[in-house]
Amino acid sequence: MMNVLRTLGRIVLGGVERLGRAALFLYEILSGSWELVGRFPLVLQQIYGVGVLTLLIILVSGLFVGMVLGLQGYNTLVKFGSANSLGLLVALSLVRELGPVVTALLFAGRAGSALTAEIGLMKATEQLAGMEMMAVNPVIRVIAPRFFGGVVAMPLLAALFSAIGVLGGHIVGVGLLGVDAGPFWSQMQAGVDFHDDILNGVIKSAVFGVVCTWIAVFEGYDAVPTSEGVARATNRTVVYSSLAVLGLDFILTALTLGEI
């Protein structure tokens, strides 16, 4: 009985301690970030690694998600005789929900895991310790550029996902299923509000960007410096990021819709 309680306590304490370390780590990144001002190329390099290289998977999935939305939405809406609202349905689902969430999940899988593995391996091969020996702060030289690269890239990726998804919906809805292009776009424009819908989606994706990259760089920095430890850290990055994104999505939606 005592042992069970002790194990439970250890698990909880360990979790709280990790959370605290993660928060201190974020504080360290942010407080050191002014040193990056003169070293913008470092961030640029990371935007390339995190953003540009993730572009292909985002664009392809965005296109197909939009096309599937067009197809599914049409089949449902046509039963109510309102197939003309297809554009509105596709745009609202993409801009408000699917754009930020699916992009964040793909981002965690493609870019987050790569970040963790890279930083974890740097730690395992003692590159980070070597930097400290040379009086270079690895948090600022290695971690902060990656963090800000991810934070910048994520909203842009989400916007691209939504935009190409709407085009995918247009291809299927107007091109294949014969919905009229006029009401498709005019109902979309009448129903999608800039502040309530589009900015809301951008805010969501910015929050997801911070959370996903934070988890990714923390797990890499905190990894046990062995090949097994790096593998576990990568695994945790994907799992924690996905859970955090889905949980936060609910909270953010409830807050912005204000209906709870």
Added chain:
Amino acid sequence: MNSRKTIEVWVGLFVAAGLLALAMLAFKVGNLTSADVVNGYTLTAKFSNIGGLKTKAPVTMAGVRIGRVSKIGFDNERFMGVVEMQIDGRYKNIPKDTSASILTSGLLGDQYVGLDPGGSEEYLKSSDTIQMTQSAVVLEKLIGQFLFSKAAEGDNKKSK
């Protein structure tokens, strides 16, 4: 050096494409261009039933959108719905005896406020109240009345 240049070009392309996508969402998907009423003025109208009217619903005259509903309140003394409308500043000459009604676009569409101009030479000013109003048609009531009158007809036939 060369590879750094390519990276910079790619990042530039990526950021430009992202911003372009945002702009497309804002202007082509959203309603940023047509959303705002330009230096508008406020009119109020009281309805005995506003149906499903919501804020931001369009206000139209002759089918043309000239403003939007900015606020919906309740008059506690006369038990009426108070609808505040922002009218675009370009449309200043709305006659004083204009009437307002709550209409539905299509059978299942959203509700909006339609203004019918009167013939007065005087024009409505900011924060004036439109006197003549017509409430929203509540479909359930209409169907109820229809069924009731049908039933009454049936009774009449039997009694003959």
